[in-house]
Amino acid sequence: MPLEIIPILALLLVVLGVVGAIYLLTYLLGPRRPGDVKLSPYESGKEPIGDARIRFPIRFYLIAMLFVLFDIELVFFYPWAVVYRKLLSAGSFILIEMVIFIALLLIGYVYAWKRGALQWD
Amino acid sequence: MFGMDWIDLGILLTKVMLVIAVNFLILMIMELAERRVSAFMQDRVGPNRVGPFGLLQPVADGIKFLFKEEITPSQVERTLYWLAPALVLVPALLTFSVIPFGMSFSAFGREITLQIADLQVGLLFIFALVSLAVYGTVLGGWAANSKYPLLGGLRASSQMISYELSIGMSIIGVLMLVGSLRLSEVVAYQTGSLFTILPRWNIFTQPLGFLIFLIASFAETNRLPFDLPETEPELVGGYHTEYSSMKFAMFFMGEYIALITTSALLTTLFLGGWDVPWVDEAALGSWGVLLSLAAFAVKTGFFLFLFLWVRWTLPRFRFDQLMHLGWKVLLPLAIVNILATGLFLYLAP
Numbered sequence: 001m002p003l004e005i006i007p008i009l010a011l012l013l014v015v016l017g018v019v020g021a022i023y024l025l026t027y028l029l030g031p032r033r034p035g036d037v038k039l040s041p042y043e044s045g046k047e048p049i050g051d052a053r054i055r056f057p058i059r060f061y062l063i064a065m066l067f068v069l070f071d072i073e074l075v076f077f078y079p080w081a082v083v084y085r086k087l088l089s090a091g092s093f094i095l096i097e098m099v100i101f102i103a104l105l106l107i108g109y110v111y112a113w114k115r116g117a118l119q120w121d
Numbered sequence: 122m123f124g125m126d127w128i129d130l131g132i133l134l135t136k137v138m139l140v141i142a143v144n145f146l147i148l149m150i151m152e153l154a155e156r157r158v159s160a161f162m163q164d165r166v167g168p169n170r171v172g173p174f175g176l177l178q179p180v181a182d183g184i185k186f187l188f189k190e191e192i193t194p195s196q197v198e199r200t201l202y203w204l205a206p207a208l209v210l211v212p213a214l215l216t217f218s219v220i221p222f223g224m225s226f227s228a229f230g231r232e233i234t235l236q237i238a239d240l241q242v243g244l245l246f247i248f249a250l251v252s253l254a255v256y257g258t259v260l261g262g263w264a265a266n267s268k269y270p271l272l273g274g275l276r277a278s279s280q281m282i283s284y285e286l287s288i289g290m291s292i293i294g295v296l297m298l299v300g301s302l303r304l305s306e307v308v309a310y311q312t313g314s315l316f317t318i319l320p321r322w323n324i325f326t327q328p329l330g331f332l333i334f335l336i337a338s339f340a341e342t343n344r345l346p347f348d349l350p351e352t353e354p355e356l357v358g359g360y361h362t363e364y365s366s367m368k369f370a371m372f373f374m375g376e377y378i379a380l381i382t383t384s385a386l387l388t389t390l391f392l393g394g395w396d397v398p399w400v401d402e403a404a405l406g407s408w409g410v411l412l413s414l415a416a417f418a419v420k421t422g423f424f425l426f427l428f429l430w431v432r433w434t435l436p437r438f439r440f441d442q443l444m445h446l447g448w449k450v451l452l453p454l455a456i457v458n459i460l461a462t463g464l465f466l467y468l469a470p
Contacts, residue, residue, distance in 0.1 A: 095464070095467050
């Protein structure tokens with residue numbers, strides 16, 4: 001196990017302790033007076049109509065899919081950025097390489113834009 | 122134990138306790154400052170009754186939250202409903218671990234870094250935790266099984282993942298300059314001066330990256346003008362509508378702690394971290410350490426005030442405007458920033 005992770009684990013333990021204490025204290029200290037109306041979902045004071053497992057616009061799914069695509073592409077930027085200066089001394093290859101990668105990424109981006117995947121109204 | 126002796130363990134625990142205590146202290150100050158600053162900006166007085174100048178107001182609020190009834194509405198998915206506030210608060214508190222908040226010094230015969238862990242992948246670690254925070258918000262909204270929280274949770278998910286792209290791309294320029302994901306090296310890179318008149322902070326070498334990061338961090342922390350997941354006028358409270366007592370407060374604590382971490386991160390990435398320009402802290406001994414801590418506090422405090430200032434100055438965006446800004450403005454700009462930085466480093470090494 002790498003040594004540098006230990007301090008973070010120590011922090012995690014303390015944080016979990018603090019959060020656990022908050023849960024426990026509020027559970028112990030708060031009163032409990034349940035009632036039918038109190039426990040019903042909040043809909044601005046009206047009788048709730050149906051439950052909340054409703055269909056929602058497909059745009060949210062589209063955004064989620066686009067995010068996954070772009071985020072994976074973003075991951076490739078990180079190692080490239082870290083070694084960029086080092087490899088630049090060996091010539092312009094690393095720059096040209098990334099220009100090609102970004103060009104490919106932009107083709108997909110423009111396609112998504114033109115097909116209206118980024119349109120919200 | 123893991124190559125550590127008792128002194129190492131003591132130092133580590135002291136740092137951990139210190140970071141958590143300071144985070145909670147600033148959280149309380151922010152809770153009060155939010156109300157006092159907003160009152161000041163709107164020509165009101167704000168809470169000033171509890172303690173001198175209302176300074177004990179956050180304590181009173183905390184006690185009140187503890188003694189309030191915990192209402193668990195009958196329609197909720199219990200496990201996730203209970204887990205969601207912790208999922209917001211825990212990652213937010215962990216993020217601070219890799220941020221260096223002062224100059225390292227030696228005591229007890231060893232080097233003490235003012236940072237909990239100097240991870241080699243520090244920045245990636247931060248972004249991993251920031252991504253985790255989305256789960257708390259989305260699950261909180263979904264598990265409540267009520268319409269307003271559901272809409273709030275949906276908006277939160279779309280907004281946070283959209284701006285995560287911009288925020289992730291905006292720091293690529295910084296990484297290209299620094300050549301490391303280690304945050305202590307990001308700070309070390311920014312010491313010295315630029316064209317002799319400016320400190321060599323990344324805000325001057327990466328102005329576009331800084332701007333994108335700043336705007337996107339407003340969206341990531343759900344702050345006005347991008348607080349669409351919890352707009353009071355249209356969604357009541359958004360994803361935390363069905364929460365009460367301390368579970369409700371934990372969403373807010375998570376949000377404020379994320380704000381503190383974001384300010385600290387902005388300071389580290391773009392304002393030189395704990396570095397005071399043109400001062401060699403290492404030569405000043407223990408005063409240098411105090412100076413570095415003060416510099417870090419001042420810079421972070423500036424960003425914290427900026428978040429308050431903007432909140433009470435700008436009106437809220439509409440959701441389509443928010444998505445438009447994220448996908449069609451900030452994302453292309455971030456790509457332009459990467460290309461420009463690459464070209465600049467190629468032409469002027």
